[in-house]
Amino acid sequence: MAVAALLEARSTGDALALSPSGSWTAANATAMEELFDAVAPRLQRATVLQVDMSGVRELDTLGAWMLEKIARRAKLAGRTDIVGVADHYAGLIEEVRQVNRHNPKQPPARNPVAAKLDDLGRYAVGTTEDVSIFLQMLGSLCAALLRVLRRPRSLRLTSLTYQFYRVGWQAIPIVVLITFLIGAIIAQQGIFHFRKFGADSYVVDMVGILVLRELGVLIVAIMVAGRSGSAYTAELGSMKMREEIDALSTMGLDPVDVLILPRIVALILALPILTFIGSMAALYGGGLVAWFYGGMGPAIFVARLHEAVSITSFEVGMIKAPFMALVIGIVACSEGLRVKGSAESLGKQTTTSVVKSIFLVIVLDGLFAVFFASVGM
Amino acid sequence: MQATPDQCAIRVSDLVVGFGKRVVIDHLSLDVRRGEILGLVGASGGGKSVLMRTIIGLIPRQGGEIEVMGAAIGSTDERRTQTAATRWGVLFQQGALFSSLTVRQNVQFPLRENLALSDTLMDEIATAKLEMVGLAPEDGDKFPSELSGGMTKRVALARALALDPAIVFLDEPTSGLDPIAAGDFDTLIKTLQKTLGLTVFMVTHDLASLNTVCDRVAALADGKIVAIGPMRELLQSEHPWVRAYFHGKRSLMLQPKAS
Numbered sequence: 001m002a003v004a005a006l007l008e009a010r011s012t013g014d015a016l017a018l019s020p021s022g023s024w025t026a027a028n029a030t031a032m033e034e035l036f037d038a039v040a041p042r043l044q045r046a047t048v049l050q051v052d053m054s055g056v057r058e059l060d061t062l063g064a065w066m067l068e069k070i071a072r073r074a075k076l077a078g079r080t081d082i083v084g085v086a087d088h089y090a091g092l093i094e095e096v097r098q099v100n101r102h103n104p105k106q107p108p109a110r111n112p113v114a115a116k117l118d119d120l121g122r123y124a125v126g127t128t129e130d131v132s133i134f135l136q137m138l139g140s141l142c143a144a145l146l147r148v149l150r151r152p153r154s155l156r157l158t159s160l161t162y163q164f165y166r167v168g169w170q171a172i173p174i175v176v177l178i179t180f181l182i183g184a185i186i187a188q189q190g191i192f193h194f195r196k197f198g199a200d201s202y203v204v205d206m207v208g209i210l211v212l213r214e215l216g217v218l219i220v221a222i223m224v225a226g227r228s229g230s231a232y233t234a235e236l237g238s239m240k241m242r243e244e245i246d247a248l249s250t251m252g253l254d255p256v257d258v259l260i261l262p263r264i265v266a267l268i269l270a271l272p273i274l275t276f277i278g279s280m281a282a283l284y285g286g287g288l289v290a291w292f293y294g295g296m297g298p299a300i301f302v303a304r305l306h307e308a309v310s311i312t313s314f315e316v317g318m319i320k321a322p323f324m325a326l327v328i329g330i331v332a333c334s335e336g337l338r339v340k341g342s343a344e345s346l347g348k349q350t351t352t353s354v355v356k357s358i359f360l361v362i363v364l365d366g367l368f369a370v371f372f373a374s375v376g377m
Numbered sequence: 378m379q380a381t382p383d384q385c386a387i388r389v390s391d392l393v394v395g396f397g398k399r400v401v402i403d404h405l406s407l408d409v410r411r412g413e414i415l416g417l418v419g420a421s422g423g424g425k426s427v428l429m430r431t432i433i434g435l436i437p438r439q440g441g442e443i444e445v446m447g448a449a450i451g452s453t454d455e456r457r458t459q460t461a462a463t464r465w466g467v468l469f470q471q472g473a474l475f476s477s478l479t480v481r482q483n484v485q486f487p488l489r490e491n492l493a494l495s496d497t498l499m500d501e502i503a504t505a506k507l508e509m510v511g512l513a514p515e516d517g518d519k520f521p522s523e524l525s526g527g528m529t530k531r532v533a534l535a536r537a538l539a540l541d542p543a544i545v546f547l548d549e550p551t552s553g554l555d556p557i558a559a560g561d562f563d564t565l566i567k568t569l570q571k572t573l574g575l576t577v578f579m580v581t582h583d584l585a586s587l588n589t590v591c592d593r594v595a596a597l598a599d600g601k602i603v604a605i606g607p608m609r610e611l612l613q614s615e616h617p618w619v620r621a622y623f624h625g626k627r628s629l630m631l632q633p634k635a636s
Contacts (some may be wrong), residue, residue, distance in 0.1 A: 024489075025541070026492055026540055026541055027486075029492040029493065029494050029498075030492070030493045030494070033494065033495060060541035060573070061505065061506070061509070061538075061541050061573070062502060062504070062541065065502060065505055067503065069501075088574060091571055091572040092572045092573060095509060095572045096505065098502050098508065099504065099505040099508040099509060100501055100508070100514075102514070144502060274405055340522060341476060341520070341521070341522020341523075342476035342477050342520060342521070342522050343476045343477060344476065344477035353525075
């Protein structure tokens with residue numbers, strides 16, 4: 001069994017005699033390093049080195065390398081003799097003698113300013129690449145859609161139905177819950193603050209317009225980006241990693257037709273429906289709070305709501321939904337296809353997908369606000 | 378034929394492994410001697426990998442004893458399995474390299490977790506291991522996704538050997554390699570086995586590696602070891618499955634040439 005590693009050193013003039021003993025194995029790694037550091041300065045001075053290996057009871061690659069390191073350090077100065085090597089360790093010592101002979105050159109350190117500029121340039125190029133990938137995906141999606149319009153039978157209805165079930169139907173409970181709470185919170189805050197100047201009945205206007213125009217669709221889109229967009233990226237990414245997408249291409253099928261079109265179409269169909277359900281849930285939550293917290297009966301709430309919101313507010317919210325779905329779908333799918341071989345890259349692209357789609361959804365919402373303001377909706 | 382206990386690297390006695398009602402390993406006994414290369418053959422889905430994974434403690438067993446270097450494996454005493462884990466290295470079929478680490482970091486991983494070494498020494502050891510398995514030091518900075526099949530196997534072997542274990546388990550080490558690369562890998566295993574004094578437990582279908590590197594071959598059929606011994610003894614075995622395996626069309630190259 002393993003015993004301690006020992007190294008005895010005797011100097012006679014310029015000659016240094018080393019006799020290692022004990023277990024020179026990985027179990028004694030720390031001790032061996034200390035022994036090496038202790039003997040290193042004496043190695044520099046010695047011109048003749050003799051290593052007597054007869055005391056070594058156990059030797060592994062690590063121990064053999066430590067002894068080889070000692071021998072190499074001494075070789076710089078002079079002559080090295082290794083004696084007393086047990087037969088069954090001769091092969092190992094010979095093997096270790098061959099390794100670490102040439103070290104690959106380290107790339108020279110970069111100038112920090114140049115490195116920063118380099119990073120900035122790469123980042124800029126990366127951003128334009130992002131835009132072009134987005135447009136490419138949009139283009140191939142449109143092409144796939146046109147192919148489907150020309151031959152409606154080529155639409156993958158099973159896949160579409162399944163995806164719709166996943167991103168639409170299964171999302172309903174969480175969407176209802178979150179939007180209900182958001183509606184209730186807005187109503188409560190509105191009543192609390194409006195009451196100070198006796199305007200608490202206007203909370204209905206605020207909840208109605210805010211929910212139908214902006215918040216309903218925005219909250220639902222953000223939730224769908226986190227829930228379904230990330231799932232799309234992870235699915236497509238792991239399919240990419242396991243060459244399933246390449247397999248599809250070699251069978252003469254376009255991955256956009258088979259995988260991406262059903263997913264994005266399902267998302268475009270599901271998001272308006274979820275937005276509608278979510279908006280209703282938010283209004284319901286607002287109504288309940290107005291009733292129990294603000295003391296405004298349901299009949300009055302509905303009557304005020306009828307006056308406050310027009311069909312335009314509802315339309316504004318609903319028009320935005322499919323476009324947001326398109327953006328989420330395209331970002332999720334194109335990030336999925338950018339996954340490389342490693343597990344880390346899958347995680348990174350999934351994060352990127354969610355962050356980027358939420359960002360784009362909010363930017364899109366801003367652009368729509370400008371657009372609707374200018375057309376007077 | 379029986380080896381004494383202290384000559385055995387692995388002792389498996391009366392092992393039973395099953396999933397649900399299906400019994401995969403049925404009262405199997407097997408001794409692997411120290412310093413030998415044992416090849417395990419068996420039908421696809423016949424329990425070779427299950428046997429290997431049971432020995433290294435990845436699959437629970439229903440009965441029997443397993444001893445690796447004299448220590449019982451997978452018994453109630455879990456910590457003893459842990460200490461035994463530094464005694465073996467495993468080369469998985471697909472390499473199972475950590476995809477987010479570079480090749481060098483992969484090889485250093487067991488060192489870093491088990492030993493307190495300086496970074497310089499760790500780099501030197503990792504490079505040494507890579508060179509011993511026939512890779513260039515430059516390959517150390519690559520990521521697993523950039524490697525070819527043969528290189529992946531070599532890196533996985535370097536990682537399995539990082540702590541200089543007494544036993545290495547190889548799961549189909551030459552599958553997916555071309556004959557030249559497979560031959561090189563066989564030679565490499567043989568060389569390393571000689572220099573490091575390894576015991577090698579190798580699951581394989583490669584008739585050429587069975588013939589060239591294995592000291593003994595064990596045949597697994599119907600959940601039992603039906604034949605074990607050097608290759609020429611197995612070729613003379615009367616067991617129907619072993620005959621079918623070694624005397625089939627693809628095995629003709631093993632037969633002595635009729636002169």
